[in-house]
Amino acid sequence: xxxxxxxxxxxxxxxxxxxxxxxxxxKKAVIPGYGKNGIGWxxxxxxxxxxxxxxxxxxxxxxxxx
Numbered sequence: 001x002x003x004x005x006x007x008x009x010x011x012x013x014x015x016x017x018x019x020x021x022x023x024x025x026x027k028k029a030v031i032p033g034y035g036k037n038g039i040g041w042x043x044x045x046x047x048x049x050x051x052x053x054x055x056x057x058x059x060x061x062x063x064x065x066x
Contacts, residue, residue, distance in 0.1 A: 001050075002058045 024035065033039045040048040 001054060004058060005064075006058050006060050008061050 027034045033042075040051070
């Protein structure tokens with residue numbers, strides 16, 4: 001588990017920003033529950049718990065400028 005600042009990744013940052021609206025719309029139409037809050041706890045509770053703790057104990061470089 002990481003505590004403190006996350007290492008920035010330019011590649012992942014660009015990928016997240018350019019994933020198309022159409023791609024998400026298709027997934028939402030095909031996969032029931034895609035993009036809904038709380039689905040992670042149903043599908044994989046161990047991973048959801050890890051992600052919740054990780055989000056609370058680490059911060060990104062952009063959080064420093066807020």
